[in-house]
Amino acid sequence: MxxxxxxxxxxxxxxxxxxxxxxxxxxxxxxxxxxxxxxxxxxxxxxxxxxxxxxxxxxxxxxxxxxxxxxxxxxxxxxxxxxxxxxxxxxxxxxxxxxxxxxxxxEKKDKKRVGKIAVCTAGTADIPVAEEAAQTAEFFGNNVERLYDVGVSGLHRLLSRLEMIQDCNCVIAVAGMEGALASVIGGLVDKPVIAVPTSVGYGASMNGISALLTMLNSCANGIATVNIDNGYGAGYIASQINKMGVGEHE
Incomplete structure (x- = not known):
């Protein structure tokens, strides 16, 4: 209680x-x-x-x-x-x-969910980390829109859902390999972007360090980066941002 x-x-x-x-x-x-x-x-x-x-x-x-x-x-x-x-x-x-x-x-069955958070992944292999973020945000009372497999090798996939992403109070960008997705999204929205590097990739990705460094060195504005594979941390921060966006503090 x-x-x-x-x-x-x-x-x-x-x-x-x-x-x-x-x-x-x-x-x-x-x-x-x-x-x-x-x-x-x-x-x-x-x-x-x-x-x-x-x-x-x-x-x-x-x-x-x-x-x-x-x-x-x-x-x-x-x-x-x-x-x-x-x-x-x-x-x-x-x-x-x-x-x-x-x-x-x-979780409690009568839980109220507010606002909207977008969770995007570069590839399908990034979904486990993205789901940790999405389900964390949902558990803490937020509506979540999922947009998976929209990496920079096929930018049209992301742009086809741009209106939905721009309508959210916060965006979580989950990517391994070179980790460029967060920078692309950061240049398209006026809301905070939480970048989540994943350990997905070949040898020189160094289990996510390559994506981490890309995200930390992004030239796009409004991007904050959490630790490698830390979907939970991203979901929690996104929850705080979203609830501030709708004026609701628990």
Whole structure:
């Protein structure tokens, strides 16, 4: 339950003042021994803590996921393996797993989505990272338009959907190889562009470093670059920009 929900319950007489006082006196984190769950993060930043699943012990992941679900009523997990998803799903049957983006989530069904974010990829091989970005943005309450396989080797594909892209409050450009897509989009829109380099490419792409350097050195205005393959980071930032664009702050 978040702060607004608790205050509404007090106002409607569903929760006593004493019970609400106990709620607000909770520690800002929950101690699990191997993890300290940031239970006040949504209060401070508008979005609850997200679980980075990769590398976590199975028992740790399950307990972290269960505790966040009990606290927030929904959880977003990133970089989860199929085996991790099966473990969590056995305990929380309603959890959803997408093997492409490796997103492991359970979310509230009545979620309101606002504004519009465009997620574009240079190639089909960039879609896993793009889906991590798109699904992150959707989880945090944003409408997302997907436009995949519109790289610079066939610029007409991008231009055919230019009006849609220009209508968005923010654009995420996901590209490997030489990473030129972000620069092209940056020169066509008057909204912020978040560039996401991917590790897609041959030897001299150096697992995404080539695309990263291209994006960091872009001559187009309004481009900010996140880390290689960091779809989650791009989706989160895009969510903040989009909500500012529609005048909504959670």
């Amino acid at each position: 978040d702060t607004k929900e608790m205050l509404k319950k007090v106002k409607n007489g569903e929760v006593s003042v004493e019970e609400a006082e106990k709620f607000f006196r909770r520690k800002p984190f929950k101690e699990l021994g191997y993890a300290k769950l940031d239970t006040h993060r949504k209060l401070r930043s508008g979005c609850a803590e997200v679980v980075f699943c990769s590398g976590k012990a199975d028992s740790h992941l399950l307990k972290i996921y269960e505790n966040l679900y009990n606290s927030e009523g929904e959880v977003l997990g990133t970089r989860a393996s199929k085996e991790q998803a099966e473990i969590v799903k056995a305990a929380i049957p309603d959890v959803e797993y997408d093997p492409l983006s490796r997103i492991l989530k359970i």
